[in-house]
Amino acid sequence: MFSLIIKIARASLARRGLRSLLVILMIAVSLWGLLLIEGVYEGMIEQMINNAIRSDSGHLSLFARDYRSDPDLSRQVHEVSAIKAALEQDTRVRSFAERIKQDGLAATAHASRGAVIIGMDLEKEEQHGRLAEYLQKGEFSFGKKGKGIILGFKLADTLRVRIGSKIILSAQDMHAEVASAAFRVTGILKTNNMGLDERAVFIDLNKMRKMLIVPEGVSQIAVIVHEQDQLAEVQEDLHTRFPDLDILRWDELYPALMQSKVIMDGFNMVISGMIFCVAALGIFGVILVSVLERIREFGIMLAIGTRFGLIRNIILAESFFLGLIGFVFGSLIGGANLYYFKIYGLDLSAFSDAFDEFGMDAITYAVIRPSYFLTAFVAVLLATFFSVLIPLRVLKKSNPIEAINKV
Amino acid sequence: MHLKLAYRNITAYKKRSIVTLLLTTVTTALLVFMTAWMDGSHSTILSNAVEIYPGYIQITGKGFRDNPSFDNLIFDAQAINDKLGKQAGIAAFGARFETFVLYSVGEKAVGGMLTAIEPEKEAHLSRLADSLIKGEYLQAGDGNQIYIGNELARRLKVDVGDIVTFIGSGADYSFAADNLKIKGIFQTGLFEFDAAAAFLDKSYFDQIMASDNSATHFIVLPEEPEQAEQLAASIGTNLGPDYESASWNQIMAALVKAMQLDSVFGYITLGIIFTVIFFVIMIYTFLAVFARIRELGILRAIGTKPSEIFIMLILESCLLALVSVLLGGLIGASAAWYFEANPIVFASFEEQFKQYGMAVSAIPTAFMPLVILRDMAIMFILSVLSTLYPILKANRMQPVEAMHHV
Numbered sequence: 001m002f003s004l005i006i007k008i009a010r011a012s013l014a015r016r017g018l019r020s021l022l023v024i025l026m027i028a029v030s031l032w033g034l035l036l037i038e039g040v041y042e043g044m045i046e047q048m049i050n051n052a053i054r055s056d057s058g059h060l061s062l063f064a065r066d067y068r069s070d071p072d073l074s075r076q077v078h079e080v081s082a083i084k085a086a087l088e089q090d091t092r093v094r095s096f097a098e099r100i101k102q103d104g105l106a107a108t109a110h111a112s113r114g115a116v117i118i119g120m121d122l123e124k125e126e127q128h129g130r131l132a133e134y135l136q137k138g139e140f141s142f143g144k145k146g147k148g149i150i151l152g153f154k155l156a157d158t159l160r161v162r163i164g165s166k167i168i169l170s171a172q173d174m175h176a177e178v179a180s181a182a183f184r185v186t187g188i189l190k191t192n193n194m195g196l197d198e199r200a201v202f203i204d205l206n207k208m209r210k211m212l213i214v215p216e217g218v219s220q221i222a223v224i225v226h227e228q229d230q231l232a233e234v235q236e237d238l239h240t241r242f243p244d245l246d247i248l249r250w251d252e253l254y255p256a257l258m259q260s261k262v263i264m265d266g267f268n269m270v271i272s273g274m275i276f277c278v279a280a281l282g283i284f285g286v287i288l289v290s291v292l293e294r295i296r297e298f299g300i301m302l303a304i305g306t307r308f309g310l311i312r313n314i315i316l317a318e319s320f321f322l323g324l325i326g327f328v329f330g331s332l333i334g335g336a337n338l339y340y341f342k343i344y345g346l347d348l349s350a351f352s353d354a355f356d357e358f359g360m361d362a363i364t365y366a367v368i369r370p371s372y373f374l375t376a377f378v379a380v381l382l383a384t385f386f387s388v389l390i391p392l393r394v395l396k397k398s399n400p401i402e403a404i405n406k407v
Numbered sequence: 408m409h410l411k412l413a414y415r416n417i418t419a420y421k422k423r424s425i426v427t428l429l430l431t432t433v434t435t436a437l438l439v440f441m442t443a444w445m446d447g448s449h450s451t452i453l454s455n456a457v458e459i460y461p462g463y464i465q466i467t468g469k470g471f472r473d474n475p476s477f478d479n480l481i482f483d484a485q486a487i488n489d490k491l492g493k494q495a496g497i498a499a500f501g502a503r504f505e506t507f508v509l510y511s512v513g514e515k516a517v518g519g520m521l522t523a524i525e526p527e528k529e530a531h532l533s534r535l536a537d538s539l540i541k542g543e544y545l546q547a548g549d550g551n552q553i554y555i556g557n558e559l560a561r562r563l564k565v566d567v568g569d570i571v572t573f574i575g576s577g578a579d580y581s582f583a584a585d586n587l588k589i590k591g592i593f594q595t596g597l598f599e600f601d602a603a604a605a606f607l608d609k610s611y612f613d614q615i616m617a618s619d620n621s622a623t624h625f626i627v628l629p630e631e632p633e634q635a636e637q638l639a640a641s642i643g644t645n646l647g648p649d650y651e652s653a654s655w656n657q658i659m660a661a662l663v664k665a666m667q668l669d670s671v672f673g674y675i676t677l678g679i680i681f682t683v684i685f686f687v688i689m690i691y692t693f694l695a696v697f698a699r700i701r702e703l704g705i706l707r708a709i710g711t712k713p714s715e716i717f718i719m720l721i722l723e724s725c726l727l728a729l730v731s732v733l734l735g736g737l738i739g740a741s742a743a744w745y746f747e748a749n750p751i752v753f754a755s756f757e758e759q760f761k762q763y764g765m766a767v768s769a770i771p772t773a774f775m776p777l778v779i780l781r782d783m784a785i786m787f788i789l790s791v792l793s794t795l796y797p798i799l800k801a802n803r804m805q806p807v808e809a810m811h812h813v
Contacts, residue, residue, distance in 0.1 A: 037679060271676060
């Protein structure tokens with residue numbers, strides 16, 4: 001019975017081979033396009049979020065209360081050792097890094113710009129956010145004596161400095177006196193986190209403590225967890241343990257990124273919806289015509305005692321086969337294509353200036369999620385199902401047995 | 408006669424015609440509207456970015472754009488003033504002197520930009536004067552009064568009437584410092600700009616910074632903003648090799664490129680949707696042509712030439728395409744026209760716009776008849792092309808084979 005349905009469906013699809021091929025191609029192409037859009041666009045956003053997490057916010061950041069609205073050197077996280085101990089014991093936490101931040105002025109002999117001076121421990125940052133991968137020029141070190149400075153590439157550009165150039169930093173210390181010190185550029189970073197690339201200079205944490213007279217305490221502790229799902233939990237736990245601190249997630253620190261993600265997801269949904277409505281229309285047309293063409297054939301089947309249910313199943317099976325084969329082909333091409341972009345990246349370096357403007361990487365590594373294929377499969381299934389509903393009704397109304405008697 | 412037959416065929420296969428018609432109409436409307444939307448948003452973002460502060464044309468000393476040091480200043484501002492005054496096509500111009508200084512109030516110090524402007528002229532050149540939110544805008548002879556960005560004021564914890572101290576270096580690299588009194592506070596919406604910029608009347612600035620008769624920039628507002636590039640070039644030749652004159656396309660090259668990139672992504676996405684849609688049109692044409700394959704066979708058998716059948720079928724799809732393109736164009740164009748007059752407001756996305764340095768929350772579409780016609784032509788061609796394969800395929804059959812085609 002079941003094999004009969006499959007047999008008949010297959011035979012009638014093969015009879016109209018070219019037509020079936022067109023429909024399959026259409027489904028495959030639409031799926032391919034959809035998978036590319038989803039994977040590449042999501043990859044872009046993920047990379048932006050990742051850059052922000054690795055270079056600045058972590059999954060979570062601990063600040064002194066109200067530091068965000070008034071980023072002053074005096075607003076510091078104090079119980080550093082207690083917090084460190086708590087983070088080290090927490091198995092959900094992968095890594096953390098402490099930083100001291102202060103607004104100041106970065107000057108060369110010819111130019112000066114406002115800058116955020118960030119004191120950090122390079123070794124720790126390397127384990128934490130693999131910051132060295134962002135190095136554009138020079139080396140990821142502050143030199144033997146710790147007199148080196150690493151800065152964002154846009155700032156380096158506006159200050160016209162190169163590796164080895166001298167930079168004077170001026171900023172207020174803890175006693176509100178202006179302190180200055182000279183540094184040599186050892187590295188230039190391109191994190192594609194626009195705030196950092198345009199304004200940040202990084203110096204050694206201990207050097208910063210001496211320069212600005214900060215004996216203990218830090219401005220920020222960034223935390224990266226193993227599993228994003230546990231983020232809210234970790235945030236909650238830390239908050240109960242250290243109620244005096246502001247503990248913020250990356251999406252609270254970079255609301256624009258979260259917004260981009262929401263917009264992108266919505267955009268993807270709309271596009272997928274549109275593509276599948278059109279594709280459903282295509283399947284519908286083919287099924288309708290093939291049903292109309294075969295009214296006499298179905299009439300004869302009914303006349304010799306076939307139940308209508310069987311005929312319905314045959315039509316359903318035809319539509320389903322078309323969808324399934326299209327889905328398999330589309331997934332294969334789309335998946336292979338996405339996999340290629342996942343490994344080698346989609347290189348749009350020709351537009352690298354433009355990407356810099358948006359704070360995005362010029363090479364996008366696509367994301368592949370099983371959910372892409374799953375939702376696509378459900379969509380194809382729905383499309384094939386709904387596109388046979390009307391043809392079936394048409395068939396029932398047209399009274400196939402009478403149709404035999406007509407020419 | 409072909410036309411008549413084509414028309415009859417369209418009405419005879421109503422359902423197929425309606426689906427093809429609808430699809431092409433929607434696609435055309437979508438393309439026309441999306442193009443208007445992308446062009447509109449890009450030009451809004453660009454003109455906002457240009458008009459808030461940078462200006463359409465910037466004149467600098469030679470080498471200043473690559474190396475903005477005090478060695479590459481405009482050292483004879485008066486001469487430029489005289490020359491620009493005589494040049495045609497300029498609506499307004501004025502001098503600026505930009506420096507970076509350390510502001511401090513009590514125990515608080517913040518790095519920022521201190522710029523000298525000619526207040527009356529500047530009011531025409533940028534949106535500074537319009538961005539006032541508290542106190543008053545500057546005027547000539549204001550002395551040590553400054554006009555400060557709201558974020559900078561917030562960081563320094565100062566308000567109108569308060570005193571801010573600055574330390575910086577003068578045009579002769581000498582040490583310069585003074586107390587400045589806040590006259591007004593502005594907010595352009597560009598966060599970075601509002602957090603760093605403050606302005607001072609140039610006549611006072613020149614005394615404390617030893618910058619008499621010099622400037623970092625001259626800003627020019629063209630009478631026709633579209634002509635900025637040509638005007639910049641002609642100013643450049645007029646002023647000679649000691650100066651550089653750049654239009655906004657050069658000054659904001661990265662933003663211009665970013666907008667192009669956005670268009671590229673937009674067209675790729677549309678392209679994918681269109682591919683699917685034209686596949687569907689092809690399938691429907693295929694069905695329609697093969698539904699009357701016997702009819703075509705008979706036509707051939709009674710002596711109709713293949714070329715005539717081809718003309719008849721292609722006319723049919725041309726007619727359909729024409730009607731739907733016109734319809735779709737009309738829908739898309741009226742949407743573009745409507746949203747140009749009533750910009751779409753994106754209040755909730757302001758955060759994201761700000762991140763990209765765009766102080767925009769309402770975006771009008773760009774209603775451009777020529778572009779709309781271009782899009783309609785593209786759609787017409789694509790839609791006819793997608794029917795070509797089924798038509799050729801059906802036409803290639805032998806008459807007898809076609810007549811017996813089940």
